Ligand code: GLY
């Protein structure tokens with residue numbers, strides 16, 4: 038049994054809105070406008086699968102499209118939600134809507150109105166506010182709408198109403214808040230990690246020579262969905278043999294051979310939070326030869342990088358650890374020439390390891406949050422969640438021994454920084470050579 042994710046609780050979102058209000062007040066006050074994502078039409082009468090905007094969700098927990106949150110900071114703060122009105126005819130086709138009255142209670146907003154009233158009410162909400170806090174440039178349709186609303190407010194000057202004189206980026210505040218996960222978020226991330234891990238273990242148990250990559254993708258999706266995950270956190274990468282050297286391969290269409298590795302990079306999205314795991318294993322069930330040597334090298338780099346995930350160390354420390362271990366190992370295996378210092382100085386290792394080791398993880402798989410502050414790598418702190426995902430990708434080339442051709446390896450775990458060291462959220466899926474081989478053998 039996988040642990041259950043915590044149930045929705047509007048209180049968490051309310052607390053976040055209060056924290057946003059405090060920060061806006063501390064920065065001089067103003068009004069924040071945070072729209073959710075637009076639906077995108079695929080063809081007549083069909084849309085692409087809908088995913089709400091993560092900032093909007095973070096502050097509301099509300100998942101319907103056509104919704105907007107307005108947060109007024111100041112002496113009498115209030116939050117106003119705009120959402121789709123009830124519509125008996127449309128609800129027959131596209132599902133139930135809460136409507137403003139029920140949505141107001143669900144979200145714990147102070148007021149709620151139909152989204153059809155937004156354009157009419159926006160100028161009044163923006164009036165006499167020192168600043169508009171908004172994510173300018175994210176959605177040009179919304180940019181235009183807000184510029185028009187500001188023009189309308191300026192037209193009210195003779196009634197003594199001022200337009201905001203500043204437009205400030207609300208993401209600066211929200212990104213920093215989202216970087217530090219609260220208890221509810223951590224518990225949801227733990228369950229998203231558990232489900233993702235269970236799917237990877239299932240893929241490992243199922244893979245056999247002659248199967249197609251898409252069959253394994255289907256196993257992953259089945260496991261995600263049967264545990265209640267609503268979608269994938271990104272398109273699954275199921276890459277065998279040479280395909281594993283394409284970092285974001287996702288055609289997932291190739292037939293797998295016995296003497297190849299299969300690299301899977303996939304995670305579920307559960308209640309809007311992402312899992313993100315990579316595992317690489319031998320299609321034939323046994324790590325042998327060059328594939329075994331390279332796998333052992335990447336694994337040692339990954340384990341060492343995880344031990345560097347300590348509060349107070351720099352974000353880049355795990356990456357530096359990986360680069361050094363991989364470079365030394367690649368020299369020992371004869372894939373890199375020259376000394377370790379040369380490899381590090383010239384970046385020669387990038388031929389085989391061209392991406393970085395980590396990204397933040399949360400509502401988005403590559404979650405928001407600065408990696409540097411004032412030009413320096415920021416320090417890791419408790420309640421941050423990041424991935425540790427070193428890899429090694431060796432393509433066919435005249436100066437590379439044939440045994441190493443077309444080997445792509447990535448090993449990725451999700452790691453929570455705690456005051457007592459790293460907590461690996463995805464440790465349930467095997468990665469040590471003997472554990473992977475035992476899992477594949479059904480033990
Ligand atoms: N796991 C996909 C990525 O990190 O890019």
Ligand code: MN
Nearest residue numbers: 313424426449
């Ligand atoms: Mn990742």
